[in-house]
Amino acid sequence: MTISLPVTVSPRLSKKASRHLKERFIEFLLFGAAAISVFTTVAIVYVLVKESWNFFQHVPLSDFLFDTQWTPLFDDAHYGIMVLLSGTLTSSAVALVIAIPLGTIIAIYLSEFASFRVREIAKPFLELLGGVPTIVYGYFALTLLTPVLQILFPDLPGFSLLSAGLVMGIMIIPYVSSLSEDAMRAVPMSLREGSYAMGATRFQTAVKVVMPAATSGIASAYILGISRAVGETMILAVAAGMQPNLTFNPTEPGATITSYIVQVALGDLPHGSIGYQTIFAAGLTLMLMTLVFNLIGAWLRKKYREVY
Amino acid sequence: MLKAPDLQAIRQIIARAKRWDMLFSVLGILSLMVGVLSFCVLFADMAIKGVPRLEWEFFTSFPSRRAANAGILSAWVGTVLVMMVTALAAVPVGIAAGVYLEEYAPKNWVTGLIEINITNLAGVPSIVYGLLALGLFVYQFGLGQSILSAGLTLALLILPVVIVATREAIRAIPQMIREGSYACGATTWQTVRDHILPYSSAGILTGVIIGMARAIGETAPIITIGALTFIAFLPPAPFAGDPPAGMFDWLFAPFTVMPIQMFNWTSRPEAAFTVNAAAAGFVLVFMTLAMNGLAIYLRYRLRKNIKW
Numbered sequence: 001m002t003i004s005l006p007v008t009v010s011p012r013l014s015k016k017a018s019r020h021l022k023e024r025f026i027e028f029l030l031f032g033a034a035a036i037s038v039f040t041t042v043a044i045v046y047v048l049v050k051e052s053w054n055f056f057q058h059v060p061l062s063d064f065l066f067d068t069q070w071t072p073l074f075d076d077a078h079y080g081i082m083v084l085l086s087g088t089l090t091s092s093a094v095a096l097v098i099a100i101p102l103g104t105i106i107a108i109y110l111s112e113f114a115s116f117r118v119r120e121i122a123k124p125f126l127e128l129l130g131g132v133p134t135i136v137y138g139y140f141a142l143t144l145l146t147p148v149l150q151i152l153f154p155d156l157p158g159f160s161l162l163s164a165g166l167v168m169g170i171m172i173i174p175y176v177s178s179l180s181e182d183a184m185r186a187v188p189m190s191l192r193e194g195s196y197a198m199g200a201t202r203f204q205t206a207v208k209v210v211m212p213a214a215t216s217g218i219a220s221a222y223i224l225g226i227s228r229a230v231g232e233t234m235i236l237a238v239a240a241g242m243q244p245n246l247t248f249n250p251t252e253p254g255a256t257i258t259s260y261i262v263q264v265a266l267g268d269l270p271h272g273s274i275g276y277q278t279i280f281a282a283g284l285t286l287m288l289m290t291l292v293f294n295l296i297g298a299w300l301r302k303k304y305r306e307v308y
Numbered sequence: 309m310l311k312a313p314d315l316q317a318i319r320q321i322i323a324r325a326k327r328w329d330m331l332f333s334v335l336g337i338l339s340l341m342v343g344v345l346s347f348c349v350l351f352a353d354m355a356i357k358g359v360p361r362l363e364w365e366f367f368t369s370f371p372s373r374r375a376a377n378a379g380i381l382s383a384w385v386g387t388v389l390v391m392m393v394t395a396l397a398a399v400p401v402g403i404a405a406g407v408y409l410e411e412y413a414p415k416n417w418v419t420g421l422i423e424i425n426i427t428n429l430a431g432v433p434s435i436v437y438g439l440l441a442l443g444l445f446v447y448q449f450g451l452g453q454s455i456l457s458a459g460l461t462l463a464l465l466i467l468p469v470v471i472v473a474t475r476e477a478i479r480a481i482p483q484m485i486r487e488g489s490y491a492c493g494a495t496t497w498q499t500v501r502d503h504i505l506p507y508s509s510a511g512i513l514t515g516v517i518i519g520m521a522r523a524i525g526e527t528a529p530i531i532t533i534g535a536l537t538f539i540a541f542l543p544p545a546p547f548a549g550d551p552p553a554g555m556f557d558w559l560f561a562p563f564t565v566m567p568i569q570m571f572n573w574t575s576r577p578e579a580a581f582t583v584n585a586a587a588a589g590f591v592l593v594f595m596t597l598a599m600n601g602l603a604i605y606l607r608y609r610l611r612k613n614i615k616w
Contacts, residue, residue: 026497027412033404034413037425037471040464044436047443102339109336122340124604129347131518131600133525135567136589139574140350143582170346201329224431231433233528234567238574258435258528265438265532271447279532283439287432294431 473515
């Protein structure tokens with residue numbers, strides 16, 4: 001004989017439709033906030049591609065890629081992006097020659113050599129260095145570094161890719177060092193202990209054990225540094241001059257993709273004119289460059305990732 | 309048994325390895341000094357040139373063609389107003405997105421897409437945000453070259469910073485807090501509102517301050533949307549006009565901000581304006597340093613105090 005008990009749920013515990021509805025509504029709102037990031041990306045691509053499309057209706061792609069002059073605002077208009085690219089690449093190269101070695105050395109020093117006290121003081125200081133507005137670095141390059149460099153190289157003009165690039169390098173050091181250091185600190189202690197037990201010094205351990213194990217993180221740090229250098233604007237707009245100049249010589253002045261955009265925006269170009277469209281074509285080029293670097297970075301991360 | 313010459317050879321090898329160790333320590337400190345010293349030189353130079361200029365009149369005068377009379381009134385008012393818009397837009401949206409991704413998001417491709425997007429947006433050069441705002445806010449939405457456009461642009465720019473900080477702060481809360489809340493019958497939103505947000509508020513605040521410090525110094529995107537460099541009037545006071553329409557006049561007013569004012573003075577050849585640029589730069593660096601310093605201090609306190 002079985003006794004079936006009547007199961008009744010107290011009305012207080014039953015699922016309230018209104019409560020459920022409110023939860024769903026809030027979740028939907030929060031999802032909307034998170035989705036704004038996707039809309040931002042879509043909007044960036046839409047705006048850049050739309051205006052560039054209009055631009056390429058007037059200018060053939062081959063001119064854009066292979067012309068050796070950039071004079072979009074003159075009567076005899078030429079649209080050779082190569083000219084701006086040369087400025088971007090030259091200044092970035094100068095910056096990276098400074099930032100990558102110094103950033104890596106600082107990262108190794110802070111993660112493997114420095115005492116706790118030194119690290120606690122140095123890390124916030126580097127962070128502050130990365131927080132200084134770039135316009136201030138531009139001022140620094142133009143009014144302080146360029147005169148000093150002119151003592152060393154008397155032929156250096158008042159605006160040069162060199163002094164802008166050097167200051168840009170100093171600006172990027174914290175980005176490279178802090179990410180690389182994080183990667184090195186994530187390497188498990190057991191690897192270091194193994195190395196020390198074999199009689200290796202700290203330097204040998206850092207270079208032969210820790211760095212190879214942290215390659216993927218260090219590569220991301222370098223990629224971030226490169227993206228920063230390529231996208232940096234104000235330092236170049238202030239200290240490198242804004243004349244388009246097809247050169248790979250850092251001691252000359254030159255315009256970059258970014259400083260050209262600033263130069264046009266400072267003027268008063270009518271909406272929809274070809275000059276207005278050039279800045280979007282330039283921006284699209286910049287975006288594609290950073291995209292390529294990020295893809296390389298993702299590939300490197302995947303290739304060298306070590307899982308502990 | 310080792311013979312004496314062998315022992316000596318081994319000692320030599322050890323000595324050499326230790327020498328390298330020493331050498332690298334010195335190199336590390338030197339590299340660190342390059343960063344620290346260039347920061348000190350930059351700060352000292354601006355202080356020496358700029359501080360004598362920092363009188364009361366400097367903060368209460370409009371820019372002028374005569375360098376000695378020029379001030380930063382319109383610039384700092386513009387910065388304050390733009391920052392208000394940025395904070396009002398970026399803080400709620402950023403926190404909501406962070407909460408969604410940590411507490412609500414299911415593990416599916418949509419969430420993956422949002423996460424990849426946020427990572428990528430953090431690497432997009434700031435000038436590209438300027439182009440997005442120029443195409444979208446200024447012309448497509450018809451907001452014009454206004455405080456509203458600038459504030460929204462900077463909000464998009466710092467959104468990834470706020471989101472990442474929110475997520476990290478939330479992730480630090482142990483799972484048992486949530487389990488306790490759910491065990492008492494709370495819904496997800498109740499858990500978030502009463503537990504997750506209060507406990508993570510200090511961490512979120514740190515991220516918001518760092519994001520705002522970055523936004524204050526951003527120049528390129530605001531120049532790109534067409535902010536003027538010479539403004540000798542103030543926008544209407546917020547919420548002071550005739551309600552309802554007049555209250556929001558200030559959002560659509562032309563404006564300038566601190567970094568643009570500094571850029572304007574830096575790019576003039578007269579030495580007297582360089583002094584103004586130094587003074588404006590000093591104010592700017594002081595503000596960003598104070599904000600970053602506050603954030604670093606908050607994080608330090610946080611790490612010390614909370615023991616779950």
